[in-house]
Amino acid sequence: MKINTDLHSHSGHSGGVGQIDIKKYLETLPLKGINVFGTGDCLHPEWNRYLKNSFIINEKTSLLEFNRESQKESETNPSFLLQTEIILTSPLQKTSKGRKGVHTLILFPNFESIEKTTQFLEKKGMKNTIGRPFIKCSSNNEVSDTLNHILDIDDTIEIIPAHVMTPQGVYGSINPINNMKDFYGESSERFSAVETGLSADPEILSLIPELDNMTLISNSDAHSHNLNRVGREFSELEMNSLSYENIINAIRNNNVTLTAEFNPTEGRYFLSGHSxxxxxxxxxxxxxxxxxxxxxxxxxxxxxxxxxxxxxxxAFEIRDAQGGEDRKLGYLTKTRKPYKSLVPLIEIIAASTNTVSISSKKVIDIYNTIILLFGTEINLFTQDKKKVQQILTDNNISQNIINGISEILDNNFSFSPPGFDGTYGKLNLGIKEDFLNINTVKLSDNHTTTTNTLKDFI
Ligand SMILES: [Zn+2]
Ligand SMILES: [Zn+2]
Structure with a gap:
């Protein structure tokens, strides 16, 4: 069976997020078609207590289900998986350029393993007042020992470097390093997967040789239950039956059948620059x-x-440092799985109807009408385009919206200007811009010079 997973989210305790109510997620996740969702922040004391009180553990799957007596048994009820992101920091021995902080995901099989991890990290002086625990290490060896210790608590705990290419990821631009080991030390040999993050996709990560034998997974890193956040990236995993252990095994064995990605040019750190x-x-x-x-x-x-x-x-710097100069954009390592560039349906509807707000009643009404036709947003995006167009036409959905959805299914869209320095790229439906043709040196809105394209560079 194929299971749609989104295994990285945050609670209201992480910075910049309002109060988060799991019940809201229970409304959004079935619309998107996400079957298993990461709880976010499971080491945070208050959120941990809330999770314990709000969920029951399904003994068959070891996944969490919302403890709602009135909730009917239904295929669409999502399960939750205990998950947190932590920030580890360490000085960099090799380059001695100061301290590097790296976001890292941890998936847990049960509350007992979380308790053991918390006790261990508290002894190490973990700061845990915000959603992401913060652990200060004095060397890469200490980072390695810390993660090895956590992995030894339960052999189904999984550690995954988060959004590897963003500034806070292991390959990120803040105090940059070019090999995972330079931060994680020997513990990185026990990792099976990395998270692509919004600004990178399997094509960009195929430039990096040391990832060749690793699974790539995609998650939303959602900080809210909104329809343009939850499931904006997800991974479809193949397994015999749904369970925590089978999810971990699918990640370890690269049994990924599809990842849905942001178009990297939309991500907030795609190109270099200053906003x-x-x-x-x-x-x-x-x-x-x-x-x-x-x-x-x-x-x-x-x-x-x-x-x-x-x-x-x-990505090009790391490619060269790892001896992968012969790899060009467009090259995909053999181990890479099918992937799709997606835009959240609610954003396609807003863009196609020239509506600024994705929470306007008009946009939400159209969204709900379309979801009724397809069951879930993921069902829509994984169906044949002609069939999708037929269903939408038969049900009197406006031509602008049908065109907008068709452009996404055809991968005929781009973000221009692309994301840079913390700013998301701006969606252009119907205009395809290849990475290789990006040739802008933009110094201000009214001063653009154009020189070499990326084609000249690689
Ligand atoms: Zn993060
Ligand atoms: Zn500047």
Whole structure:
């Protein structure tokens, strides 16, 4: 059977998130078609207590189910999997460029293993007042020992480097390193998977040789139950029956049948640059560089400070450092699984109807009508385009929306300008822009120079 999983989320205790109510997730997840959802922040004392009180453990699957007496047995009831993200920090011995902090996912089989992990990490001085626990290590060896100790608590605990290419990921641009071992030490040999994150996809990660034998999984990293957040990235896993252990085995054995990805150009850190929110920049004054043009010293030409280095630049740097110079964009390692670039349906409807707010009643009404036709959003996106068009036409969905959905199914869309320096890319339906043709050196809205394309660079 195929199970749609989204195994990275956050509770209201993580920064910048409002109060989160699991009941809201119970409304959203069946619409999206997510079968198993990460609880987020399961080491946080209050959230941990809330999870214990709100869920029952299904003895057959070892997954959590919402403890709602009135809840009917239904195929669409999502299960939850105990999950947290932690931040480990360590000085970097090799490059001695200061401390690096790396976000890392942990999946747990039960509350007992969480308790043991908490006791262990508390002895190490874990700061746990915000959703993501913070663990300060004095060396890479200590990072390695810490993770090895957690993995020894239960052999079904899984550790997965989170959103590996973003600034807070292991390959990220803050105090950059070019090998996982330079941060995680020997413990990285026990990892089976990495999370692609919103700014990278299997194509970009195929540039990195040391990932060749690892599973790539996609998760939403949702900070809210909203329809454009939950399940915006997910992984479809193949297993005989639904259980925690089978999910872990599917990840370890790369039994991934599909990952849904953001188009990387939408991700907030795709290209290098500086947004106009940076000090020293006036409004409308920003710079974006494709790798063919990024200044070698990484200095922003507007404010003369170091700019935020994008995922694509980092991927090429790591490729070269790992001896993968012969790999070009477009190359996919043999171990890579099918993947699709998706845009949340609610955003397609808003863009197709020129509606600014995805929470407007008009947009939500259309969304609900379409979901009734397909059962779930994932069902819509995994069906044949002609069939989708027929069903939408037969049910009087407006042509603009049918066109918008068709463009996504055809992969005929792009984000322009692409995401950079914390800003999401802007959706353009019906316009396909290849990574290889990105050729913008943009210094401000009214000052754009065009030089080398990425094709010239690789
Ligand atoms: Zn994170
Ligand atoms: Zn700047």
């Amino acid at each position: 106009d929110a940076k000090s020293g920049h006036s409004k409308g004054e920003y710079c974006i560089f494709s790798p063919a043009n990024t200044p070698k010293d990484h200095i922003c030409p507007i404010c003369n400070k170091k700019m935020t280095i994008g995922v694509l630049d980092r």
